[in-house]
Amino acid sequence: NVITGIIKANIPSRIAFAVTSGTDSRVIIDQVGAEKLIGKGDMLYLPTAASTPIRIQGAFVTQREVESTVSYIKNQVKPKYIKGITDVESKISPAAKEDEALVKEALKVILKAGYASVSLLQRRLRLGYSRAGRLIDILEDMGVISGYAGSKPREVLITEEEFEKIKSSNLS
Known part of the structure; x- marks a missing residue:
């Protein structure tokens, strides 16, 4: 009961990382497959309109890289407050x-x-x-x-x- 029907209804696109069983995979993406993932950013993406998930690879981004990117974006334009x-x-x-x-x-x-x-x-x-x-x-x-x-x-x-x-x- 971790992922309720209400959550599933309000988040139609899903991402599943490596799980231990086909049952866990079915809870997340309504079908088996996530139990065969190898980890390290390997995931299944199920877009709203698709019937089968797409296997994609996520990138590891360090805290330092995130801070550097945010700093760069902040320095581009001054904020405009309402x-x-x-x-x-x-x-x-x-x-x-x-x-x-x-x-x-x-x-x-x-x-x-x-x-x-x-x-x-x-x-x-x-x-x-x-x-x-x-x-x-x-x-x-x-x-x-x-x-x-x-x-x-x-x-x-x-x-x-x-x-x-x-x-x-x-x-x-």
């Missing part, structure tokens, strides 16, 4: 202006942690639940953190550079 998304200062609520120092401190904490949650702010800033929750709401309104996602922590949506810009300015 004004409304990256302009954090325009999204500051009146509540944030009242607790400016505390909001900046909360920003520092979540940037260092890499995520945001009420319990994180409670522990690190020694706050009660309602105050920490209000800070999370303010940060979400500012566009600094992602929205509520159940029990998962919220994502931080700004960079250190954007934080420095906020820190050096007044929230008003």
